[in-house]
Amino acid sequence: MSKVVEASAAAQASRLRVDGARLWQSLMDLARIGATPKGGVCRLALTELDGQGRDLFVRWAEAAGCTVRVDAIGNIFARRPGRREDLPAVMTGSHIDTQPTGGKFDGNYGVMAGLEVVRCLNEAGLVTEAPIEVAVWTNEEGSRFVPVMMGSGVFAGAFTLEHALAQRDAQGTSVAEALAAIGYAGPRGSAPPVGAYFEAHIEQGPVLEAHERVIGVVQAALGQRWYDVVVQGMEAHAGPTPMALRRDALLAASGLVAEVNRIAQARPPHGRGTVGSLEVFPNSRNVIPGRVRLSVDLRAADDAQLGEMDAALREAGARIARERNVAIAIEPVVYFPPQPFAPELVEAVREGAAALGLSTMDLVSGAGHDAVYLARVAPAAMIFVPCADGISHNEIEDARPEHLEAGCNVLLQAMLRSAGVAA
Amino acid sequence: MSKVVEASAAAQASRLRVDGARLWQSLMDLARIGATPKGGVCRLALTELDGQGRDLFVRWAEAAGCTVRVDAIGNIFARRPGRREDLPAVMTGSHIDTQPTGGKFDGNYGVMAGLEVVRCLNEAGLVTEAPIEVAVWTNEEGSRFVPVMMGSGVFAGAFTLEHALAQRDAQGTSVAEALAAIGYAGPRGSAPPVGAYFEAHIEQGPVLEAHERVIGVVQAALGQRWYDVVVQGMEAHAGPTPMALRRDALLAASGLVAEVNRIAQARPPHGRGTVGSLEVFPNSRNVIPGRVRLSVDLRAADDAQLGEMDAALREAGARIARERNVAIAIEPVVYFPPQPFAPELVEAVREGAAALGLSTMDLVSGAGHDAVYLARVAPAAMIFVPCADGISHNEIEDARPEHLEAGCNVLLQAMLRSAGVAA
Numbered sequence: 001m002s003k004v005v006e007a008s009a010a011a012q013a014s015r016l017r018v019d020g021a022r023l024w025q026s027l028m029d030l031a032r033i034g035a036t037p038k039g040g041v042c043r044l045a046l047t048e049l050d051g052q053g054r055d056l057f058v059r060w061a062e063a064a065g066c067t068v069r070v071d072a073i074g075n076i077f078a079r080r081p082g083r084r085e086d087l088p089a090v091m092t093g094s095h096i097d098t099q100p101t102g103g104k105f106d107g108n109y110g111v112m113a114g115l116e117v118v119r120c121l122n123e124a125g126l127v128t129e130a131p132i133e134v135a136v137w138t139n140e141e142g143s144r145f146v147p148v149m150m151g152s153g154v155f156a157g158a159f160t161l162e163h164a165l166a167q168r169d170a171q172g173t174s175v176a177e178a179l180a181a182i183g184y185a186g187p188r189g190s191a192p193p194v195g196a197y198f199e200a201h202i203e204q205g206p207v208l209e210a211h212e213r214v215i216g217v218v219q220a221a222l223g224q225r226w227y228d229v230v231v232q233g234m235e236a237h238a239g240p241t242p243m244a245l246r247r248d249a250l251l252a253a254s255g256l257v258a259e260v261n262r263i264a265q266a267r268p269p270h271g272r273g274t275v276g277s278l279e280v281f282p283n284s285r286n287v288i289p290g291r292v293r294l295s296v297d298l299r300a301a302d303d304a305q306l307g308e309m310d311a312a313l314r315e316a317g318a319r320i321a322r323e324r325n326v327a328i329a330i331e332p333v334v335y336f337p338p339q340p341f342a343p344e345l346v347e348a349v350r351e352g353a354a355a356l357g358l359s360t361m362d363l364v365s366g367a368g369h370d371a372v373y374l375a376r377v378a379p380a381a382m383i384f385v386p387c388a389d390g391i392s393h394n395e396i397e398d399a400r401p402e403h404l405e406a407g408c409n410v411l412l413q414a415m416l417r418s419a420g421v422a423a
Numbered sequence: 424m425s426k427v428v429e430a431s432a433a434a435q436a437s438r439l440r441v442d443g444a445r446l447w448q449s450l451m452d453l454a455r456i457g458a459t460p461k462g463g464v465c466r467l468a469l470t471e472l473d474g475q476g477r478d479l480f481v482r483w484a485e486a487a488g489c490t491v492r493v494d495a496i497g498n499i500f501a502r503r504p505g506r507r508e509d510l511p512a513v514m515t516g517s518h519i520d521t522q523p524t525g526g527k528f529d530g531n532y533g534v535m536a537g538l539e540v541v542r543c544l545n546e547a548g549l550v551t552e553a554p555i556e557v558a559v560w561t562n563e564e565g566s567r568f569v570p571v572m573m574g575s576g577v578f579a580g581a582f583t584l585e586h587a588l589a590q591r592d593a594q595g596t597s598v599a600e601a602l603a604a605i606g607y608a609g610p611r612g613s614a615p616p617v618g619a620y621f622e623a624h625i626e627q628g629p630v631l632e633a634h635e636r637v638i639g640v641v642q643a644a645l646g647q648r649w650y651d652v653v654v655q656g657m658e659a660h661a662g663p664t665p666m667a668l669r670r671d672a673l674l675a676a677s678g679l680v681a682e683v684n685r686i687a688q689a690r691p692p693h694g695r696g697t698v699g700s701l702e703v704f705p706n707s708r709n710v711i712p713g714r715v716r717l718s719v720d721l722r723a724a725d726d727a728q729l730g731e732m733d734a735a736l737r738e739a740g741a742r743i744a745r746e747r748n749v750a751i752a753i754e755p756v757v758y759f760p761p762q763p764f765a766p767e768l769v770e771a772v773r774e775g776a777a778a779l780g781l782s783t784m785d786l787v788s789g790a791g792h793d794a795v796y797l798a799r800v801a802p803a804a805m806i807f808v809p810c811a812d813g814i815s816h817n818e819i820e821d822a823r824p825e826h827l828e829a830g831c832n833v834l835l836q837a838m839l840r841s842a843g844v845a846a
Contacts, residue, residue, distance in 0.1 A: 203663060204660050204662075204663045205659075205660060205662075205663025205664050205665070206659070206663075206664060206665075206668050207663075207665060207668070210668060222662065224662070226708065235817075236628070236629070236813060236814070237627050237628060237789065237790055237813075237815060237816065238695065238697035238699055238720045238722075238789070239627075239628075239645065239647070239695065239722060239788070239789030239790035239791070240626060240627045240628025240629075240630075240788070240789035240790050240813070240815075241628050241629060241695075241789065241813065242628070242629075242630060242692065242693075242695070242789075243684070243687050243688050243691070243694070243695065243696070245628075245629050245630070245633060245813075248684070248697075250680060250698055250699075250701060251680060251681070251684050251698075253677075254676075254677035254678075254680035254681055255677075255681065257673060257674060257677035258674070258677055258678065258681070261666070261671070261674050264666050265666050268666070268667075269665065270665075271666070272661065272662065272664075272665070272666065273666070274661035274671075274709070274711055275673055275674075275712075276661055276673075276703075276706070276707050276708045276709055276710050276711065276712060277703065277706045277707060277708050278673060278701070278703050278706070278712075279703075279706070280699075280700065280701050280702075283699070283700045283701070283702070284699050284700060285649065285699045285700050285718040285720060286649075286697070286699055286720055287699050287816075288697055288699065289698075289699060289701075295708040297661050297708060297709055299661075299662060365662070365663070366660065366661070366662030366663035366664065366665075367660055367662035367663050368662070390659060390660075390663070390664065390668075391659070392660060392663075393660065393710075394658075
């Protein structure tokens, strides 16, 4: 092959654009499966509706010339061959399961964007050096079965297949049974190597919108430490008990809520601290609370910083317990270390966006995504696009077609940079 | 009647002591009606069990020579005649209804102490100038029917008989129906004047025990202002939402909890501030709370101070709403003005205790009691005795026989000072 032909193929590739209307239509078609009256989607992992969504994806992928395989945890891989089938695949994907009151874009966008990349390459007749794969990861949301990010977690060896298959939902159905029921229990076998993994996703936060940028170039996923906290004071009557003799569990818990905020505020720009859940006992108007249960969620981009935050939380708990004459028990329940993405893939995303003339912004992923597990076993990166008001996990979740199209074009360009163009 | 005889009657009166063992036995006998496995009592107002408790009181009062009358809201009055039946009665009493998981002493002590005073006078053959009455007030607790302190409230004109009779429990039964069902719907008619009202009660707080005193000389009942507060922020993901862009309703609510405490701490010794109830929405570990509902309970001995506390609460709410970018709505739901007790009756309690050589302490009543309503229509005072760990409204509520006896002796002496001894 002459240098002229190669140059021409590269030039063709850089001019390639996805079909934004087709991408949008695919998202809308998929969103009809499990559509809710308020405009959202309820398609819980491994339900019959999830099965229908999977079937639709498989039909579309096969119509686009892909070969489809399913692994033992139900992950689906649609493969478009490369010129060199010996090279590891350049993969993209996400999930199509949703929260009970979920939206049309969370996860679904990453899968439909991958499918659109394949369709676009097909129309252009463009062959990549490495094969391209579009993955649909099983049970990212964790609404019906835990752990969350189950399919990508098994794929990356974060936990075993056996552990995942044995999990049961509230009705007692196991993952293994649910997979078999919808026909997505694939054969066992080791996962083939992945050359690179890209995931396009709505931001699920307000930063791109606040800064009026179209493309988030995701540097890393925040590390997370979650805790269950119990504050034990002494229940007493609000009237007859003087302030000095109280052991008010809610007053102490409120101090801890403020400290969690301070601990995160002191570590900008990526420190996060949240008390999302708090319950008061006996929760009666004129009784001083005797006990409070609360959750703490700390996140940081750097593991040493996350460790500092952990120490600061424990210190604050001990100080408040002393000051308020209560007992505070802090129990760690989840630890995800921070996960940096692969610099060369992050650059591919940035260059792709730059070549397209799109405004970008460096971001971190505050939430967990399948890409975070994939990053343990392959070079990985993510592309964020804005969502309306940063709202997600909500039926009113929304995103603009031109943003989704832009993100898909960046995905296409970044994947072509990784996979290589065969001419 | 010669001066010698008078002096001798007064001397006899001052030497008179109640029978502590009999008082304790009466309390234990009454506590068998509605006894709970954990040693408490569940005898909700106007239930069949309340009817049995009332019947027992009436039998005991009649056996002690009293005439018994019942008014239209079911208050029971057991009367021991005085030498001068034209004088207004010197009254004591309390209630025998309990909380669902109540104790043996709250309310019951005041009624049994009154009965013991009558029995003691009978044994001594001592005639008072003014008649003595022992009152059992209907539905002080308010657990089944609101408003609380219903019987004494109607008696004192705090609300109308019609309003009280029309109230319904969770099953739809009205107060009027419940009174009729247990045979305690008395005739209508205006309440006779009360010369003086004393109420003996367990403290329901920890102050006497902390100071190792036996008798609380109650100066006043705290005024109360109760509020319902709603904090409206913006629900968002804990991971992707940077600290600076949050509108965290729980963080704002925690600030308010701390302020309620500061507002009360700044007004010693009687200022009280309590958030007893707090609920978070959606109350999910990794979602920034969008909304919090909480109660605020402010108390003070002085109405101007209570007004200052009200203003400080509203100011704190407005400031926190601004700082945290949330909306805070503060809705007043209850207002009781502070109620001073009658100085001459408070002195009678103090002198009675001093004559008996008992340690005393000036206290305020932080909780509501029937005496607080009675104080609107008659000179009134209260006598507090310690309860174990200050715990009340609890099946483990406990009090020491010698403290109950001491309080009853003070009640006897204070009532004799008010009623006069006829010789």
